[in-house]
Amino acid sequence: MDDVARPGRPALEVVxxxxxxxxxSVYRDNVLGLYQLMFRRVGNAPDAEDLAEEAxxxxxxxxxxxxxxxxxxxxxAKTARTVLADHWRKHYAAPRTVSDDExxxxxxxxxxxxxxxxxxxxxxxxxLLPDRFRQVLELRFLRGYSVGEVAAEMNxxxxxxxxxxxxxxxxxxxxxxxxx
Amino acid sequence: MRWRPENRVGRxxxxxxxxxxxxRFKATxxxxxxxxxxxxxxxxxxxxxxxxxxxxxRLARRLRAELEPRPARPSLLNRRALLQTAGxxxxxxxxxxxxxxxxxxxxxxxxxxTLIPSQGSWRPVAALSQVxxxxxxxxxxxxxxxxxxxxxxxxxALSGVCTHLGCTLQPSAAAGRxxxxxxxxxxxxxxxxxxxQLPRSPGDLPExxxxxxxxxxxxxxx
Numbered sequence: 001m002d003d004v005a006r007p008g009r010p011a012l013e014v015v016x017x018x019x020x021x022x023x024x025s026v027y028r029d030n031v032l033g034l035y036q037l038m039f040r041r042v043g044n045a046p047d048a049e050d051l052a053e054e055a056x057x058x059x060x061x062x063x064x065x066x067x068x069x070x071x072x073x074x075x076x077a078k079t080a081r082t083v084l085a086d087h088w089r090k091h092y093a094a095p096r097t098v099s100d101d102e103x104x105x106x107x108x109x110x111x112x113x114x115x116x117x118x119x120x121x122x123x124x125x126x127x128l129l130p131d132r133f134r135q136v137l138e139l140r141f142l143r144g145y146s147v148g149e150v151a152a153e154m155n156x157x158x159x160x161x162x163x164x165x166x167x168x169x170x171x172x173x174x175x176x177x178x179x180x
Numbered sequence: 181m182r183w184r185p186e187n188r189v190g191r192x193x194x195x196x197x198x199x200x201x202x203x204r205f206k207a208t209x210x211x212x213x214x215x216x217x218x219x220x221x222x223x224x225x226x227x228x229x230x231x232x233x234x235x236x237x238r239l240a241r242r243l244r245a246e247l248e249p250r251p252a253r254p255s256l257l258n259r260r261a262l263l264q265t266a267g268x269x270x271x272x273x274x275x276x277x278x279x280x281x282x283x284x285x286x287x288x289x290x291x292x293x294t295l296i297p298s299q300g301s302w303r304p305v306a307a308l309s310q311v312x313x314x315x316x317x318x319x320x321x322x323x324x325x326x327x328x329x330x331x332x333x334x335x336x337a338l339s340g341v342c343t344h345l346g347c348t349l350q351p352s353a354a355a356g357r358x359x360x361x362x363x364x365x366x367x368x369x370x371x372x373x374x375x376x377q378l379p380r381s382p383g384d385l386p387e388x389x390x391x392x393x394x395x396x397x398x399x400x401x402x
Contacts, residue, residue: 031231032346057242088212117323125217162187162190165189172217
């Protein structure tokens with residue numbers, strides 16, 4: 001397998017040329033990646049749709065065409081991060097440091113269908129958890145168990161299953177940060 | 181005790197796993213870390229991160245309505261004349277066609293491009309024997325959805341995403357075509373638009389570079 005990009009090729013784009021000529025080409029080229037970026041952060045479709053919509057609307061109202069592809073994607077990604085930061089701060093009182101990190105971090109590149117990459121990262125996080133934590137999260141996320149079913153499977157009370165789940169998620173957050 | 185962290189975060193996770201919008205709450209730093217981790221893990225379920233085609237279409241409509249100038253409304257005289265001469269049902273059909281063009285109009289047809297990732301590499305995706313003549317094999321590299329096609333003995337790789345609004349295409353090898361489940365658009369095994377029920381034709385499918393080496397089909401992808 002060649003691991004080096006072939007020389008002389010233009011930067012990746014489905015579009016012909018290096019600029020977008022209208023809002024439709026921006027939308028067609030980026031709506032999937034933008035939605036997926038949002039979904040990976042919030043984990044649910046209703047919020048991901050609202051956030052992707054807000055970022056796309058803001059971006060397309062700001063752009064003037066023709067617009068260079070790399071600048072559009074950079075601006076769209078930066079807008080997405082700002083929208084996400086506002087979401088966490090407004091609805092979950094996210095710590096100021098977190099929302100600042102979200103909005104000031106280098107914009108994440110918007111890619112097509114990165115589900116395999118995020119799935120392998122999630123599996124890696126689970127692998128690195130202590131046994132009981134891994135078990136409770138595998139039962140919940142991979143096997144779709146309810147808390148009651150987890151409690152029965154692990155022979156603990158429902159209340160203890162909830163505590164175990166919470167602690168496992170906190171540990172997963174810690175592991176995820178180390179993997180970043 | 182609903183105010184306990186494990187219960188508040190637990191309710192958040194319950195909503196995610198039921199694919200619902202979670203309730204809002206003022207989270208502590210520790211709770212926020214837990215819900216961020218829950219969101220990441222929930223989003224990594226296979227196929228979970230594909231948008232609902234209805235959302236993609238609805239947002240396109242909103243954008244079109246907000247960003248494109250609307251044509252001048254027909255004058256009352258014209259509307260009245262139309263109603264008098266052609267009857268109410270014909271007028272409704274014309275108005276509907278105009279509305280459909282303005283609000284639902286599809287993307288402008290484009291020539292198919294070749295999708296060449298700047299950081300790509302040749303990746304084996306299937307044995308040649310796995311794709312007999314007339315068959316289509318969907319593959320995902322993690323970053324690209326691709327359809328590997330054996331079109332009468334010629335191996336070709338096409339983007340697996342519809343050029344209209346980005347829905348994931350579904351091959352129908354028996355019928356020798358590739359269908360979009362969202363708007364009844366169909367493509368040939370060479371990526372050309374065969375059929376569409378849209379005001380304008382979507383573009384042909386971009387091709388992805390492919391080759392056969394030692395009995396393995398490889399595509400240039402990320």
